[in-house]
Amino acid sequence: MNMNGPVKVSKSERLQTCQEIAARLHEVYKGNILAIGVYGSVSRGTDGPFSDIEMFCVLEESNKNVDFSYEWSAGPWKAEVNVLSANVILETAATVEDDWSLTHGPFFAPLSLYDPKNFFSTLKEAAESPTREEFTQAINGILVGEMYEFIGKLRNISVNGPQTYLPYLAMQFVQYGAMLVGLHNQKLYSTGAMVIPESLELPNRPAGYDNIARLVMSGDLTERARIISACEDFWNGLVAWADEHKYTIHSERIPF
Structure with a gap:
């Protein structure tokens, strides 16, 4: 295992890792998953050789709000996966905070890895809703x-x-x-x-x-x-x- 921080990873290798993470999310959360997306530089195609992976996993709404993150280093690369229930991410997307211009890009155009119910269109509408x-x-x-x-x-x-x-x-x-x-x-x-x-x-x-x-x-x-x-x-x-x-x-x- 690499113990000296990130190493060069190609765009295709990084996308393959995103797919592997998505597959593992399906194993863990099964039918509760509403959508899985990639955001940040990977979603825009501007990731460099040392860029990390940023994703979110949206769960169906339930009686319990879900909002936490997995964040880890696998040695040569780092990843963060935000796991949120649909109501939580929609509310966040519709909220204007100090750093809105920096933080809200992911809600407008994530790279979809799984979205059978077209949730990301709803997410974009929420992000466009503030007055x-x-x-x-x-x-x-x-x-x-x-x-x-x-x-x-x-x-x-x-x-x-x-x-x-x-x-x-x-x-x-x-x-x-x-x-x-x-x-x-x-x-x-x-x-x-x-x-x-x-x-x-x-x-x-x-x-x-x-x-x-x-x-x-x-x-x-x-x-x-x-x-x-x-x-x-x-x-x-x-x-x-x-x-x-x-x-x-x-x-x-x-x-x-």
């Missing part, structure tokens, strides 16, 4: 729950330190900034590795976002003053962007 108001609520949540906190931490660092936290904080600004841009445009990112460059191709980006995003992508996060200036500019752009699009950062002094 604009639900996206707005998610955006408001990021603006207050993450971005407002980040700018406070940045200003604390400017006064008290530690400066060693600045590079990570800049990356957080950009990651959540990309989620805001994706949610605003209701667009999905293809993979975590492409979140930032794909976000830069979307319209209606807040002023200052491009600068901090390109700074993070460059990997040059050693200059304290440059990071602080870029984050402050982005925050100012966010405030203006939120006002323009009727998103909410500030509320009543005590809103309850």
Whole structure:
């Protein structure tokens, strides 16, 4: 057994492993299986030689909600299989969360290995069901729950330190900034590795976002003053962007 992590596996070998996993799922869950699909880079055909396998196994609805994962390394490759009852995955697909643009791609176009009742069409309908108001609520949540906190931490660092936290904080600004841009445009990112460059191709980006995003992508996060200036500019752009699009950062002094 390989004990030094992933090794090169061809696309055809990886798909064959997916089929073997599906066959084992049928042995374990038998007639309770509603659908089996592959998601991630394998489903898109963009998997590299060291990519892992991501699948979900949808079970018929029952009195007990099922929602757990098998995740393991077989030595040369790694796999994760999410086992969910139909109602659980449909509810998840219809929910807009902070990372919607990154996490919800699988619900729109999985690679079907087993789907005799056309469940994946129902899953896509659920994923397409959220309203604009639900996206707005998610955006408001990021603006207050993450971005407002980040700018406070940045200003604390400017006064008290530690400066060693600045590079990570800049990356957080950009990651959540990309989620805001994706949610605003209701667009999905293809993979975590492409979140930032794909976000830069979307319209209606807040002023200052491009600068901090390109700074993070460059990997040059050693200059304290440059990071602080870029984050402050982005925050100012966010405030203006939120006002323009009727998103909410500030509320009543005590809103309850």
